[in-house]
Amino acid sequence: MKNNFIAIFALIISSCSSLPKKITNSECIFPTDNTYPGGLINYSLDSIKSEVGENLKLGDLIFATCKSDSQFIVLAPIPLSYKENKVQVTFSNKVVASIPLQNKAYRESRIEIQNKSLVNPPEVMQDRIKEEYIQGQKAKNILTRRGSKQVMMNKPLVGIISSEFGVRRFINNQPRNRHIGLDIAATEGTPVKVPLKGEVILEGNFFYKGNVIYLDHGDGLVSSYSHLKSKRVTLGQEVSEGDILGYVGSTGRVTGPHLHWEVFYLGIPINPEIFLKELY
Ligand SMILES: [Zn+2]
Known part of the structure; x- marks a missing residue:
């Protein structure tokens, strides 16, 4: 499952067509971070911009939009069955960010x-x-x-x-x-x-x-x-x-x-x- 999940992330970031037009932050109303299995990561790609630079493009799998010309929000789902305590964001097979996950005690x-x-x-x-x-x-x-x-x-x-x-x-x-x-x-x-x-x-x-x-x-x-x-x-x-x-x-x-x-x-x-x- 871990590999599948990382693959989703890699696909989101690396598959691509063209950069979106400028959209102001107020136009993008997404859920906040819920970093636990069954939740969503709301991740701004701004922090990895320096790593990927001009090569960063967005593809069909992204359910996201931009805050500015150079900053993007990625939503990534965390499966209930996910067992690791962190999610690694990869780009070109390189880990560019590691997002810690919380535990959630389900009844x-x-x-x-x-x-x-x-x-x-x-x-x-x-x-x-x-x-x-x-x-x-x-x-x-x-x-x-x-x-x-x-x-x-x-x-x-x-x-x-x-x-x-x-x-x-x-x-x-x-x-x-x-x-x-x-x-x-x-x-x-x-x-x-x-x-x-x-x-x-x-x-x-x-x-x-x-x-x-x-x-x-x-x-x-x-x-x-x-x-x-x-x-x-x-x-x-x-x-x-x-x-x-x-x-x-x-x-x-x-x-x-x-x-x-x-x-x-x-x-x-x-x-x-x-x-x-x-x-x-
Ligand atoms: Zn039910």
Whole structure:
């Protein structure tokens, strides 16, 4: 994983086409540094300018923009599974910066379920689950250029957080997948609104996620909305902040009505709270 991560960074910095036009700092509204697994590094390339000089160019993989002619902000996702205590920034195979990471203690959730058929999905569902997994993987890895300079999000709904991002889940003492979304509980039928403009790139009724919608916000930022009672948008639709995506429900594998909200950056799940203009 370490190598993969460094490769992402190297690609961001070294793949290129042309330098961006001058943009003032106030135009670039990005999340602040959250230097822990499940977070984001917000790194100014200004500090390595002397190392890379005129050779520094920005490529398709950058979800970033400049503060001035010569200073750039790079956002880099840190996977939940990342184990090292630092991230090294490389350029032309040379380490030009080392960013220390913090520890983040994610909560553990342990539940006991006696009925085995509730723990593991029935065999006849396996093909469907696999196909839906592939569709989700494809959606979260979409990378389109939009040149976004403002990526902070509004709350998708009014509600209370019922499960945080990153929770380590165990069922009958068996480790399950980490919780890579934020659960926001609300009354069934509560409107779920678009937190940041984007395009509907996937919608369906999935075994685990129930009624689900994926939005592409551009430049590697994708979000998804699960367990909806119903959907109000269609595939390919461009949506704006505040538009109603659908309504809170309990479709798919859930115990009660809530929104399971995921945010991906370059395909890596990031704590959605990092993008919120105002916290729950
Ligand atoms: Zn969830």
